[in-house]
Amino acid sequence: MFELLVRSRKFITGAAVVTAIILFGIIGSLLTRDPLAYSSRFVEPPSSEFLLGTGNFGEDVLAQLCTGTRNSLMIGAIAGGFATLIAILVGGIGPYKGGLIDEISNAFTNVVMVFPMLPLLILLAAVFGTNSMLLVAALIGLTSWPWAARCIRSQVLTLKERGFIDVARMSGMKDRKIVVREIMPNMLAYIIIVFVVSLSIAVLTEAGLSMIGLGPDPSTNVTLGSILYWVLNSTHVALPWSLWWCFIPPGLILTIFLVGVFVIHAGMDEVFNPRLRRV
């Protein structure tokens, strides 16, 4: 599976874009100044001193952007990991075991699929509070797994029908050994993709949640969403959207990242679904 993915041009392009964004967040946050260092030079447009201008409190937007990217990706990774884990438990074990467990886990996924997740997340964030980035990540993970569970379930169902699993079972292999030795290696590429897509959804969700002020406390945590929050709640200008140097960059970073993940996903689709390769 991995060899096929590496040979796919789309997959490589997407992976390169995503890696570039990750490096921008990690290396950039080391090189720029303190993103929470306030000065008296409020909302100044870009200059040679502040490459992307300054924000509401005179903070360096470029520094905020780098640290925000890093923090948002971190929240996304934790939330995505959490969602993938729940998805494997709910969507992976059921169809493998079959019977009542499968019925229950599938019914549960179907019921939860109907829930509007973003309003639910807003409610949970309001009720439980979102003081730390970890809590936000946990809540996002908790509300974003059903899609991933569906994907993993359908993949396990097709895998189960393959001959080599039957051969393993007939040879007397224990269930756990079949899962670890036979199913997991074949699922690994798929699970990684599910994780990456979950991560990208979580990053998108976090920024939206933080933008309306329900993410981690925007006065002490810098994320891509907190930058947008301070734009919407700017006290310096009547029309917050005129602060283009504050809100265009975080959205661009998000867009490039999401497009990167989308291209990875498209590359994967071509590997898993050869009919699409024609075009």
Place this chain on the structure above:
Amino acid sequence: MMRNPFSHPFAKFLLKKVFFYLIVAIVALNFIFLIPRLMPGNPVDQMIPPGTTDLGRLRLRAELEKYFGLDKSLQEQYIAFWANLLRGDLGYGVMRGYNFRPVADAVMAKLPYTLSLVVPVLFISFFVGNWIGARAAYAKGKQGEAVYFTSVLASQMPFYWFAMVLLFLLAVNVRVFPTGGTFSPRFIPSLNLASLIDASRHYALPFLTLLIITTGGWATGMRSMTLYELDAGYILYARQLGFRNKKLVSYAKRNAILPQFTGLNINLNNLIGMTMIIEVVFRWDGLGALALDAVLARDYFMMLGTFLVTMVVVIFGNFLVDIAYAFLDPRIRTGQEK
């Protein structure tokens, strides 16, 4: 002897769906009962003004708990919750501007504004997106491909950010559209042309934002489905028989669009959430803005009420989509669903 009306395959399907969505609703409503009771602390603590003395705090808390029925046992609270719900009583709003007005009234007054965005966007994006996707699959031209890739790339933008970009371009730089709100300030809407023009100018940007963001998703699905169908045996056979290309494409499209209808469910769920956040950016006077106000004011009844109504609307919408799907898919209509 009379035939059992439930033996008809469609009645069976309908009954199954009603049963499923009833379970979903019951799970969801229990969840709404549980959430505020699972939270750390006490919901009425938020209503006590900061500065209150310790004794005053204790008394006020006891008084508020009695008022909202939180001093009763959990079982009694649970029964009261369902009894109130069935009477359409969602409690009273305590936040500013809603001095003890029924939550149900407040939420119902905002619901049309949110639905006026969600419903048209859902259907128009469905038609436009599927048309673009199908064209990208069968037409060889560069133009179709360009439109397809543009719409797919556009759908990857963060929707709330795209809303800000549109505001920056079309309301701040070029002042074509107003910067937010549902009507112009101090404008009293009535049934005349001026109101219609004012309303549609405010409606345009939130509508466009949601439409552009949601269209690409349909296009990708439709493109791969159409490619799949164009490869199918019946198309190859019809081509051998000498059918015209136009006819083949119309067959493929008919079969490709069917699974797309099942996507309406998940899109409705996403769209409601997206609309609620977009409303905050555009200061559109719908459920999302109400929910955020309630959250910031810590008005629990308003928060839960908004979520409850959103939930019920989504469940009902999902039910309608499923029923519509059954009408379109002959296999379900005649009960030959596998």
